[in-house]
Amino acid sequence: MxxxxxxxxxxxxxxxxxxxxxxxxxxxxxxxxxxxxxxxxxxxxxxxxxxxxxxxxxxxxxxxxxxxxxxxxxxxxxxxxxxxxxxxxxxxxxxxxxxxxxxxxxxxxxxxxxxxxxxxxxxxxxxxxxxxxxxxxxxxxxxxxxxxxxxxxxxxxxxxxxxxxxxxxxxxxxxxxxxxxGMRPVSRLRQSGLAPWRERRAKEILRANLEGGVSVKDLARECGLSTAHFARAFRVSVGVTPHNWLVEQRIELSKKKLRDDRLPLADVAAECGFSDQSHFSRHFSRIVGASPGAWRQAAKE
The missing domain is CATH 2.60.120.10 (Jelly Rolls)
Structure with missing residues (x-):
């Protein structure tokens, strides 16, 4: 060891x-x-x-x-x-x-x-x-x-x-x-994205694990690819890394839950896979451009 x-x-x-x-x-x-x-x-x-x-x-x-x-x-x-x-x-x-x-x-x-x-x-x-x-x-x-x-x-x-x-x-x-x-940059010949079925499968797994319990290695294995090849191909196909895509899915789910005024922000954060309300607010504000509370208020108007 x-x-x-x-x-x-x-x-x-x-x-x-x-x-x-x-x-x-x-x-x-x-x-x-x-x-x-x-x-x-x-x-x-x-x-x-x-x-x-x-x-x-x-x-x-x-x-x-x-x-x-x-x-x-x-x-x-x-x-x-x-x-x-x-x-x-x-x-x-x-x-x-x-x-x-x-x-x-x-x-x-x-x-x-x-x-x-x-x-x-x-x-x-x-x-x-x-x-x-x-x-x-x-x-x-x-x-x-x-x-x-x-x-x-x-x-x-x-x-x-x-x-x-x-x-x-x-x-x-x-x-x-x-x-x-001194490694050369990745060859352009290897910059192809995921096959459609692989992209669908990876996204299915990510949606089923919004809390982030799945690893890049797990996703790559499901798609029959090496980890580095999968990570690179996913970004080519989707435009972001698997982790960033997962965060975006959490934010989309949170928007649906924010429409329910009875649900506290801390509960929204927990149900959407964020570690706490601060973690949720930080990512929501970065991606949406407004805090969860402000977005909730604007959605009611």
Whole structure:
């Protein structure tokens, strides 16, 4: 079993709690993200992580001045890492870091098998290594944005939407493969959409699981496709990701329920698969352009 995410990773960084989320959307392996936070570090090196053919990408959420980083027991040049920057580590090279300053970070786990699957789906040569400077942080706005999208889910994992997690981590994997692995963009020849029966079947499953309990992997299996191929083809056919289409269906259902004045907004949110009223209001306002209460009032006029 890997030591590169969750509580096993937390133990190597001397933290008692290490919330993590894992996706198995790729048939060849699993990706994960772990939140590590420590306000009183022990002023010692992190423990070694069992070597494997995988990478860790650490998104720093607070500044780490004078970060001391080692690979294979050799110290890299000391670097100041700023909040929002990402550091890459190859788990074949025994990465360790001096835990002498408070830190808060998200650590993404990306195994070689997933990178291979991403390259295969893109009809691209497999990636040999990721390009990075040991110990140095890079200002990667895409990783920073994706990481911040995941923070609320890590805080409330019981309310996390599996489709959303699959979508974000798959997007992360493709971005890393292209940006640090040199993978060519997906060939236009592979940009076809879903066959009509596959699109109908996927939408049927999504409508039957408005609470979000179905994963992209489940949908792909029902359609007889790989996860990455399905996710890409669904977007080509429908214009949005499976998760965003699911949210749109929830909003359409909520409009029908809002016409009943006796139904409180919190009940509408629950019956339409939203985690709470705030979650419902945020998505409703974004998609419709008005709050649920304002839309309800206007619908009566």
């Amino acid at each position: 890997t030591e590169a995410y969750g509580q096993r990773l937390g133990e190597r960084f001397r933290v008692e709690t290490a919330p993590a989320m894992v996706t198995r959307a790729c048939r060849k392996g699993e990706m994960a993200v772990t939140e590590l936070r420590c306000d009183n570090p022990p002023s010692e090196m992190s423990a070694s992580i069992r070597q494997e053919d995988a990478f860790l990408l650490t998104l720093h959420l607070r500044d780490v001045p004078g970060r001391v980083y080692c690979e294979g027991g050799r110290r890299a040049p000391v670097c100041d890492v700023r909040a929002g920057e990402t550091c890459l580590q190859d788990l074949k090279r025994d990465p360790t870091v001096l835990l002498d300053k408070p830190y808060h970070s998200l650590v993404f786990y990306l195994p070689r098998a997933v990178l291979d699957a991403i390259a295969d789906e893109a009809n691209s040569p497999r990636i040999r290594d990721l390009s990075y400077k040991p110990g140095a942080g890079v200002n990667d706005a895409t990783i920073s944005s994706l990481g911040r999208l995941l923070l609320p889910a890590l805080g409330q994992p019981d309310q996390a939407n599996r489709l959303f997690l699959d979508h974000v981590l798959l997007a992360f994997g493709v971005h890393v493969a292209q940006t640090y692995g």
